[in-house]
Amino acid sequence: MTDTETETGTEFESFQSLPEAVKRGVEDLGWKEPMPVQRRVIPMMLARRDLIVQAITGSGKTGAFGLPIVQNLNAERRETQALVLAPTRELAGQICKEITIMGLHAGVDTIAVYGGTAYGPQLDAFARGVHVVVGTPGRILDHLKSGKLVLDNVKVLIIDEADELLSLGFWPDMKEIGRFLPSDRQTGLFSATMPERVRSLARFFLRDPEFISLTEGGVRSPEEIEHYHYIVSAQEKESMLLRILQYEEPDSAIVFCNTRDDVRYLTRYLQRNELDADAIEGGMTQVAREKVMARIKAGELRFLVATDVAARGIDISDLSHVISYSSSDSPEVYLHRTGRTGRAGRTGTAISLISGLDIGNFRNMQNVNRMVIPERPIPSAPDVAGRVRQRVQVRLEHDLRELGERERELRQRRYLPLVEELAADAEGRLELAMVLGAYLASPRREAASPAAEPADAAPPARDHERKGGGRKRRPRRRGPRG
Numbered sequence: 335m336t337d338t339e340t341e342t343g344t345e346f347e348s349f350q351s352l353p354e355a356v357k358r359g360v361e362d363l364g365w366k367e368p369m370p371v372q373r374r375v376i377p378m379m380l381a382r383r384d385l386i387v388q389a390i391t392g393s394g395k396t397g398a399f400g401l402p403i404v405q406n407l408n409a410e411r412r413e414t415q416a417l418v419l420a421p422t423r424e425l426a427g428q429i430c431k432e433i434t435i436m437g438l439h440a441g442v443d444t445i446a447v448y449g450g451t452a453y454g455p456q457l458d459a460f461a462r463g464v465h466v467v468v469g470t471p472g473r474i475l476d477h478l479k480s481g482k483l484v485l486d487n488v489k490v491l492i493i494d495e496a497d498e499l500l501s502l503g504f505w506p507d508m509k510e511i512g513r514f515l516p517s518d519r520q521t522g523l524f525s526a527t528m529p530e531r532v533r534s535l536a537r538f539f540l541r542d543p544e545f546i547s548l549t550e551g552g553v554r555s556p557e558e559i560e561h562y563h564y565i566v567s568a569q570e571k572e573s574m575l576l577r578i579l580q581y582e583e584p585d586s587a588i589v590f591c592n593t594r595d596d597v598r599y600l601t602r603y604l605q606r607n608e609l610d611a612d613a614i615e616g617g618m619t620q621v622a623r624e625k626v627m628a629r630i631k632a633g634e635l636r637f638l639v640a641t642d643v644a645a646r647g648i649d650i651s652d653l654s655h656v657i658s659y660s661s662s663d664s665p666e667v668y669l670h671r672t673g674r675t676g677r678a679g680r681t682g683t684a685i686s687l688i689s690g691l692d693i694g695n696f697r698n699m700q701n702v703n704r705m706v707i708p709e710r711p712i713p714s715a716p717d718v719a720g721r722v723r724q725r726v727q728v729r730l731e732h733d734l735r736e737l738g739e740r741e742r743e744l745r746q747r748r749y750l751p752l753v754e755e756l757a758a759d760a761e762g763r764l765e766l767a768m769v770l771g772a773y774l775a776s777p778r779r780e781a782a783s784p785a786a787e788p789a790d791a792a793p794p795a796r797d798h799e800r801k802g803g804g805r806k807r808r809p810r811r812r813g814p815r816g
C-alpha cells in the first residue's frame with residue numbers, strides 16, 4: 335500500500351494499491367488520482383469502519399464507497415453483499431453505472447433497482463445472486479417483502495444523500511429495510527448536510543461511526559448549527575419563504591420577524607397556503623400565547639412565527655430550523671434567535687432571508703459576531719414542483735404497500751372508474767388536485783423522519799430476531815444498531 339500516515343490518519347494516496355482487476359476498472363473510468371473524499375474515506379471503508387461522511391455530489395463519493403465495495407467483495411459467492419440506498423432513480427442509475435465499470439474486471443455483478451422499470455430483469459438478477467444492489471428504498475422494500483431479494487449476506491450498507499432520502503419522505507421505508515439487514519454489517523452514511531434528522535438516522539443504522547467532513551472550511555463538528563442565507567427581493571419575501579419551506583420541508587421551525595405587523599401578515603400568508611403555522615406576538619393575550627406555546631412544545635404545531643420580544647425566554651430547543659425573516663439591527667439578536675436550535679447536542683439549521691432592507695444589518699451582524707454565513711440559491715419553482723411530486727410518489731407507494739395486495743386491488747378497482755372520469759376534464763382534474771392536497775395534508779401514520787420519533791421508538795438489535803424455525807425467505811426482524 336502507498337498509504338501514508340498524516341495528522342488526519344491514514345490516507346489512500348494512489349490507485350496503484352488496488353487489486354489488479356479493480357485498477358483496470360479505475361483505468362476504464364479514466365481516473366488518475368484519488369479525489370480528497372476518496373483519500374480520506376477509502377482506508378476506513380477498507381477497515382470496515384462505520385462512518386458518516388459530509389460530502390456533496392460531485393466530490394467523488396461514489397468512488398469513495400464503490401471502490402472498497404468492489405475490493406472487499408467475494409465475486410465467487412453468488413449472493414448480495416452490498417446495498418446502496420439512493421434518493422432518486424437518476425442517482426441510483428448513475429451509481430450503478432459507475433460501480434459496474436469499477437467491478438467489471440473483478441467479476442462484480444451490479445444492478446439498479448427503482449420504480450418505473452420492469453420487474454423481470456431485477457428478479458432475474460436476484461435469482462442469480464447479484465452482488466451489489468443500488469436502488470431507491472421503495473422498490474427495494476417491494477422486493478424484500480415479496481421475498482425475492484434477500485439481504486442476509488450483506489456486508490456493506492451505503493446510505494447515499496441521506497438528507498435527500500429523508501427530505502423525500504423515505505424514512506418509514508428505510509426503517510423497514512433495516513429489519514432485513516444483518517446487524518454485523520458495515521454502514522457508511524453520506525450526506526451534504528447534517529441536520530438532526532440525518533444524525534438520528536445515523537444513530538439508527540450506524541455503530542460507533544467515524545465522522546469525516548469534506549465541506550468548505552475543513553473538519554466541522556456535526557453538532558454545529560448550519561447557517562446560510564438566501565438573497566430575496568423585499569416584494570417577494572413571503573412567497574420565497576413559502577418556496578424555501580416547501581422545498582426544505584423542515585420538521586419544525588420558528589420564524590422571527592422584527593414587527594408584530596409582519597408576524598400577523600406572515601402567519602396569515604402561511605396559513606392561507608396550507609402550512610401549519612401560528613403566531614406569538616406582544617399584542618396577544620397571555621392565555622392565547624400560552625396556548626400556541628403549548629402546541630409547539632408538544633410538537634402539534636410545525637411553524638411558529640414570532641417577534642423576538644414575544645419569544646424571549648421560551649425554551650424550544652427541539653426545533654429543527656430557525657428562520658430570520660427580517661434581520662435585527664442588533665447583532666446579538668441573531669445569536670439569541672439561532673441559539674434556539676442545536677441545543678443539547680442536536681444540530682440545527684439557521685436560515686436568513688436577506689432583502690435590500692436587511693443587507694446592512696446582516697453584514698454588520700456577521701462582522702460583529704465574526705461569522706461568514708454562506709449564500710444558497712433559491713430553489714426554482716420547477717425544483718419545488720419536482721420535489722413535491724417525488725414526495726407524493728414516495729408516500730403513495732409506501733401507503734399502497736402498507737395496504738396489502740388484496741385491499742390494494744379492491745380499492746384500485748373501486749376508484750379507478752371515478753379517477754378516469756375526473757381526469758377526463760379540466761374541472762375533474764382540479765377536484766383530483768384537491769383530493770391529493772387533502773391526502774398530503776393529512777398526518778402520516780408513521781413519523782416522517784427519524785428525528786420526529788423518540789430514540790427508543792424501534793426495538794433494540796437482536797431482541798426481535800426470529801430464533802430458528804423460520805423459513806429462509808422470511809424477513810428477519812432486526813432492529814437498529816448501536
Ligand code: AMP
Pocket residue numbers: 363364365366367368369372390391392393394395396397
Ligand atoms: P460523484 O461525487 O461520485 O458523483 O463524482 C463526481 C464525478 O467525478 C463523476 O463524474 C466521477 O466519475 C468523477 N470522479 C470520481 N472520482 C474521480 C477521480 N479520482 N478522478 C477523476 N474523476 C473522478
